[in-house]
Amino acid sequence: MKTGSRLEKVLEKGAFAVTSECGPPRGADPDVIREKGKLLEGVVDAVNITDCQTSVVRMSSLSACLILKEMGFDPILQMVTRDRNRIAIQSDVLGAAALGINNILCLSGDHQRFGDHPQAKNVYDIDSIQLIMTVKKMRDEKKFLNDQEMTKAPVLFIGAAENPFADPLEIRALRLAKKAAAGVEFIQTQCIFNLDRFAEWMREVVDMGLHEKVAILAGVTPLKSVGMGKYMKSQVPGMDVPDAVIERLKGVPKEKQGAEGIKICIETIQRLREMKGVRGVHIMAIEWEEKVSEIAKGADLLPRPKV
């Protein structure tokens, strides 16, 4: 065991981990975070705080992490390389560790073209894999990127995302191997709707032995409606929603589509749990946090282990 991370402890214990996420508000109100937090109490091992997702300005991930930490959660600080250079990144990593944050998720971030400030200059001093390398170097070598020693190393459990559905498909497992080589310890995947494709990716990952180096948490998202399914299929880059899933939602009356979406999500988790190498799930209930506990319960993931 390297860090104070609850997620790391759960994984070390061999339990099937559960994480979820919480998007900070577009304002300075801390109660929004607290209310979202309450919905997740006792349901997850750790909770991600997004970092200006889709390039829309929101309360900083680190601040929201601290609010959740005060409530007793083990937050996962998401950090994108879009908005920070290596000076700001290393500074924020030190700050997060000093505040008792135990987990970091290293991302490149959505391009600002999608966000609410498309006029912004992007940074991309380093990329997501290089961010993994940076945090690992700081933690394990106690050194900054310039090789100078620091007084106290930031002890963080290092995570990253991977999208098994993005093109080109044939390099997706190889890219995970690069992240593993860079030092990543857990992975949360893009939302899985296409289980066949995911199983194929997972097989490659297992063949390469990556599942032993990296804990893979499979990402799931409950669909609220046919409309949401269609939107994710056509408008969200790198998202693979098979027609069969949309057809299944279409098969029930509109007011029952949400319930059917949750049912699909639970069945997905059950199938993922049986796949070799899958060590947990990451439930992303987009602006539907109140359903996470229902999903976790339905998938027989409660109560969470004490560590």
Next chain:
Amino acid sequence: MRLDYPPNVKIVRVPCTGKVDLLHILKAFEQGMDGVYVAGCLEGECHFLRGNLRAKKRVGHVKRILAALGINPERIQMYNLSAAMGGRFVEIAREMTGKVRALGPSPIKTGKGREFVEGQGEEKKQ
């Protein structure tokens, strides 16, 4: 055929409309023409294959320049007809003369400012 066409039409002869340059058209306006039209061969019938198609693109470009300058882009037109279509030639000369007369004198000549706002069609005539 001895057909009459309006005497205000001044002809500038070129070997092919592909030879017509943006600057030829702009200079005509600079010198006070109220309208200009390029009469090229029928599409697909160019002896040099694409001369009249190039001219069409250039006329389009002049339209954009005029519009940006607040001058009605209708003042520049492209027509296609063959050398054997004398009747059509006269018809076009009359049509264009009528069109330009309806627009009135070019603001380039009168110095009365914009007559056209892009995206809003023709500005109200003063």
Next chain:
Amino acid sequence: MIVAQAKPIEDIVTMIDRYDKIILAGCKACVAVCAAGGEKEVGILASAITLARKRDGRAIEIREVTLERQCDPEYVEQIRGFAGDYQAVLSIACGVGVQYMAEHYKTIPALPGLNTSFMGGSLEQGVWSERCQGCGQCILHLTGGICPVTRCSKSLFNGPCGGSSKGKCEVSPEMECGWQLIIDRLKALGEFENRFTELFPIKDWSTSRDGGQRKITREDMKA
């Protein structure tokens, strides 16, 4: 070449509003090749400005010149003899040319007629595309001759990101995914196995513009 495009004509007309006697200076180098600031464009812009001023009932005198290059002192000096007779120089060279005009003619305003856009090449007649960001530390030998700094919207060195879809970038369906191009090219070269799997180290950007304005001095060439 340096690729540029004309500023909207009305912006230029507004920019020169207070002047009645200007030099309009083109450049026969890059901007002539990309049809933005050569001799021909000087003629067209001069005519368009004249039309705009006539439209408003105001005369303007435009001296049209097109220099061999506006990025070399000896050519910029070629207008020395008459520059003092004019109120401003409207340059339709790239940003370098405009600045050279400003540096050489201290009391005459130098105005930009173009928006300088990028370093690139032509794809076909009338279409240009960016290729280089001038980062000062070329790595094209490692990436199959395709630049990740320029062609990946996020300048990732260990791409592609999760937004690559059917060879296109998440930023726009018209934009190619730079990393898809790199992967295809590495495969064609038989270099995929050893190049792609290697972690790309963190880049030193101090040779890029991030290190401040750059300057190259060749002692062997200095007079």
